[in-house]
């Protein structure tokens with residue numbers, strides 16, 4: 001096997017594929033449109049995005065007492081950006097936030113009842129009123145965080161009572177002590193948000209389009225070369241079967257890499273997608289995914305009987321695998337059975353890995369299982385590709 | 393250059409080529425003539441390494457096509473019977489691709505591509521895609537793709553099928569060019585005029601077997617000093633055969649409802665006798681031609697059927 005001859009085939013293959021205007025459209029234009037529409041539909045520019053500040057507005061009556069301050073402290077411990085309003089002036093905040101945004105302008109709002117500290121000190125209950133405008137998923141999440149702040153404050157109260165009375169001094173002393181037990185509310189990883197908006201739509205659409213472009217353009221060009229006798233003629237040229245098959249594989253792989261490259265650049269520049277902090281692992285994961293798509297494409301292009309069949313199977317299976325694997329919406333919000341199904345699909349592995357790396361920031365190694373699964377898929381499908389490769 | 397020895401190729405039960413042996417030399421156009429299904433493509437594909445012989449050996453320039461396929465293929469140029477082109481790449485790009493597949497690169501490749509473009513008369517349409525070409529232009533390009541790398545051995549499988557007479561003449565000229573520079577050309581066709589006009593050495597195939605072989609002169613000799621009388625009109629097949637049954641020196645080559653062909657020694661002198669016998673059989677004679685024997689009549693003589701069927 002001579003690499004230069006395989007590279008010749010690869011070079012010609014990619015040049016030939018990129019000649020097709022439809023392929024170019026699917027490579028550049030369609031992903032951009034899909035990024036925009038899916039991203040916007042799932043809250044791209046709105047709140048939900050991971051970069052949106054987690055503002056929470058609290059309304060504090062004049063007689064709320066020191067516990068309201070304690071609660072604000074715990075809320076900001078939970079990752080909120082606390083904007084405090086005096087209960088009698090909900091137009092302009094006392095601290096935090098922007099001067100021209102009123103209490104009602106905030107999505108998450110917590111109303112502290114009058115005489116909070118006194119009621120608690122007297123042993124009476126107090127009712128905190130929390131409301132939010134975020135979608136159900138994020139709302140649940142926020143609620144847990146608000147609750148955590150409240151419970152921590154409660155724990156402070158109990159601890160202070162035991163320590164010699166619930167008063168401001170004791171509470172302040174407690175704040176200085178490091179907690180033995182802390183309640184962490186977050187999914188695996190450092191960030192807590194399930195990706196929405198462009199942070200989900202761009203990788204999701206990209207992953208599906210890699211498969212789509214490879215299974216349509218990639219597989220169809222191979223099908224056409226086979227049925228138009230080009231491959232057969234090539235078989236009489238001084239090239240070994242291995243050089244031809246590997247050359248074709250590399251050509252299609254390059255198509256996938258171009259597709260991913262364009263999508264990533266477009267995602268960064270136009271949609272502010274953040275591919276950090278584990279950029280290299282993201283690249284490795286996507287390359288493994290590209291390899292799997294490439295092997296699938298060679299198999300499809302080799303076994304397909306008609307052009308319609310090839311493109312039909314290509315489109316259907318990439319839509320199906322995309323949808324079920326979590327490319328259209330974050331699989332974390334899907335029912336459990338769908339999550340389980342996704343964990344069996346290559347698209348699901350890729351998306352899970354990407355979410356861990358990009359949204360949960362769980363560290364580069366967290367995506368290692370997915371990476372290995374994808375590499376194995378590339379290899380196994382690659383063996384099928386070699387076996388099924390036909391010259392006529 | 394090409395040595396085929398007792399080649400046999402079977403597809404399941406069907407024997408497509410059997411006991412095929414011949415040797416084609418450099419500077420020679422070696423013809424494989426036969427009707428559709430005779431096994432010409434099968435034979436040429438075994439030489440090109442596209443089919444593996446069931447038994448027998450094939451070598452090209454000393455390289456066995458089975459044990460040293462790359463060595464054999466390096467010396468070959470192949471022009472398949474079915475067009476094998478990138479319909480949506482320009483003629484120039486197609487030629488570049490096939491030249492590249494045979495290892496040509498850079499300046500050398502560009503020069504060869506330009507030369508071939510002018511040889512096949514497509515330099516003005518070099519940027520056009522074959523999907524916009526006529527059948528003849530496509531055939532010429534298909535041929536051109538096989539000669540970019542100036543192969544020592546050129547395999548041409550019915551390169552003129554579906555080509556207008558002008559394109560065909562041009563193509564045959566280019567084939568002769570290849571021989572002139574010393575290549576060995578193996579040329580299959582079912583057009584006997586083409587074989588007659590082009591080939592130095594010829595093998596006639598039918599049903600997978602070689603039924604005659606030799607130079608044009610040798611093959612003509614097989615017909616003996618016979619002329620061929622071709623009569624058109626309306627005939628009763630059985631009556632015609634009966635009329636000539638037992639007539640010395642006369643052979644019925646073909647009897648159809650509207651045409652009869654006879655081969656006869658000294659037919660010129662026996663014309664009245666032959667036409668008389670035909671008339672007696674109840675034939676309605678419209679036109680007669682007397683010709684020197686050709687490959688068509690040889691094929692008729694050997695197989696009892698017309699080559700064109």
Ligand SMILES: Nc1ncnc2c1ncn2[C@@H]1O[C@H](COP(=O)(O)OP(=O)(O)O)[C@@H](O)[C@H]1O
Nearest residue numbers: 403406408426427428429430431432433434435
């Ligand atoms: N791949 C194949 N599988 C089965 N039969 C084939 C195959 N190729 C050719 N044949 C059969 O072999 C015979 C010879 O075919 P071919 O060599 O193409 O003839 P020619 O080129 O002289 O027209 C035909 O009967 C044809 O149907």
Ligand SMILES: [Mg+2]
Nearest residue numbers: 432433473550
């Ligand atoms: Mg043929």
